[in-house]
Amino acid sequence: MTPNPPDQLLLATGISKTYGAVVALRNASLGVRPGEVHALLGANGAGKSTLVKILTGAVHPDGGTIAVRGRERTVHSPAEARRGGLVSVYQEPSLIPDLDIRANLRITNTPVESFRHWVSELGLPDLDLTSLARRLPLASLRVIDLARALANEPDVLMLDEMTAALPANLTERVLEVVGRRKGGDSSVIFISHRMIEIAELCDRATVLREGETVGVVDVTAGSDKRIVDLMLGPMAAEIPAAAERPAAAPRPADAQPRLSARGVSDGRRLHEVSFDLHPGEVLGVVALEGQGQDELFDILAGSSRPATGSLVVDGTPVAFRHPADAIQAGVVYVPADRAEALMMQRSVRENIALPFVAGVRHWAMLNMGAERKTVDEAVATLQIDARAGNEVRRLSGGNQQKVTIARWVATGVRTLLCFDPTRGIDIRTKQQIYVLLRELAQGGAAVLLYTSELKEVQLVCDRAIVIFGGRIVAQVAGADADEPSLLRAAYNLAPDEVIPELAVAFANPDGAPGSADTAAAGADPDGPGGGAPRAGDAPTGEQSEDPA
């Protein structure tokens, strides 16, 4: 603590920003006290990311003021913001792919020793600094981004959906490290769609809706509901209930699967994976980061070829040599990374219509009327807000995600492969995607869904397969797929074993409690684990707001 702490470490008031016709922020304000972890919440497109970009100088506001430690300042660039103590970790990794980690650190003048310290605190002690950024998995890149930010010893650290792409074990480390910063001289602004992480970690929350700050809430037990009400605003009533799963229809024993994998291996990460995907079902795939699920989806989508094993679609053996072959066979793929799936400079319409024109047969004149009709239907079905539709890059993340799905739904989908489709998007859009996947399955489609959010499995999937170390280690019925059992299966543990990271977290009196997922796995969320007092280094009385 500074001897005479200013009331607000960071104070932004009246911030506004428009992109063409779209108002991203109209009157946003945010006040962060020293030593707190402050949540920034809001539905999709509420303006959270824009506000963070403005605070770090990546985007220039149309109006409003920003004061740091009581002194008004204009931030012109991220580098200037970083020197001023404002550091952000964005949703997309900000490392240069073709440089190794050490060179990436040098660019931002990050002290290597300090970085090493943080990166091992965050759960990657064996990171090789000479590896190229492009060769590392997304989760590692995000952790590296965070460690780099921490090593710069920021006054205000902004984390935008930091945990979104992380597996449960890394999420827990991140939450613990961030939690330890409480009560010090610096603060953290934390953006997340996972309410339980907010409850776990944050002291106060600022809620944005449609570009405006609609409330600041002390995070206490039971503040979830108020936060959600604020986020959703008057629209709350329109939100559909969680997808209702009809009683599993009995499947004739001789029913032909839509897609079968038999002993599929990629030669490195994936070993002898076999499963059947039937029409009318949503089959979940559950795995910790890097267990071979990426390779499995690449093979199923025709992006890479299996080393051994075979695929059968509708009873016919297939050998996909290109995604076009998979699409031809009715197997379509929604990748995790929207930047992989979308043409950011092109319109919503061209993006949705892209598969219609891909084959040589469709190179001739387009039937613009028919195309417009199909695209409009898909836009309506997925409730895409296409007002900024001339360029997909101007859409919010959730709307972009819907465009990647609309592309396939537009012409009727037979077999849909979805890789983490709800990563980093708001609750309302997630709900819409759940409902959509259920509806597709009811309409006879077969859906394979990998998700890093375990609770989605029970909500959406009829059953789930769990992959560990490249092999299928468990199969769980949708009804039994609660988070604790899935997490155990994902760690390949027997039902009564204690998850190792969790045990460490519980044994350490100074450690933050585990993440949402693992706290639930502790069987009793109100027990000593879930409600452990948070760290002796927080002398300022924040414990009173502890969720327990």
Add this chain to the structure above:
Amino acid sequence: MTAATSRRPRRQTAAGVRGLFRDQPVIPLLGLLAILVVVIEVVDPGIVSIDWAGVIIKGSVPLAILAGCQTIAMLTGGIDLSVGAVASMTGFVTATMIHSPGGEVQGIVIALVAASLAGFVSGVGVGVFRVHPLIMTLGMNFVVLGLANVWQLQNVQTGAGVPANLRTLGSGAFVEVLPYSLVVFVPVMALILVGLKRTGYGRLLYAIGDNPVAARLSGARSWQVLIVLYVISGLLAGIAGLILSGYANTASVSLADSSVLPSIAAAVIGGTSIMGGRGGYAGSIVGAVILTVLAALLTILGLPEPTRQIVFGSIIVVMAAAYTRVTAES
């Protein structure tokens, strides 16, 4: 907040201008062209006339067709540096075959087939073997130049020359007003404009330039698109070469060399991004006319060649920088 409110009208106007440049670059470009025409009239009163317009169009047509090659290649994130050698080659081959049994028609057919073949090889290099288009087409430029030289040594004929019909096509005009080269150019222009906006193939050019991974995941096989692209580019360059040799009444293996960089400049001025995924042919056509008028203006001003080059280069850089600003994300 008051500051923000008072700034708003100007910001909106600025945003409007930026939006216009981004979405409809042809309109401000036509304005720029009009300004240049006014300037040239002020500098040399009485010069602007129907005849003068015809002269400008004749000069612009070969450049505009070559700019078409660059536009379609740049939309995919590529470029075609072989257009210089290919265009020179077609004019030259046709001129040397003027006395062959099939006459100039045989020469033109052989020349255009050779031009398409050069494009095909470039397309295979870029599409299948993943050679960078800059390198592939630069290499192809030298190969075609070398082959044209071999052809020159093998086919020393007396009486070789640009066929009269090509001279008429390149430099003649209907009732001394409407250049005959428009007979070729208008259909070419229509094909490119419609092809880019209204065909599946055109969509894929933009798609591959914007995001090749997305195009692949959507089932597009980019090698097919790229091979066809460079064949079209080679063929267009060949056609431009025929018109150019008729316009200049010359046939040499290096006739079109000096048009390569202007053709890229015309596409850049016209708003096509060299990074791919953004742009169109209408802008490139206006860009080609602007460059032709600008060259005429610099000639009238009597500026020495180095000064002209400096002015030319500066304009290209300024335009490219302006587009980068108006199309940037924030």
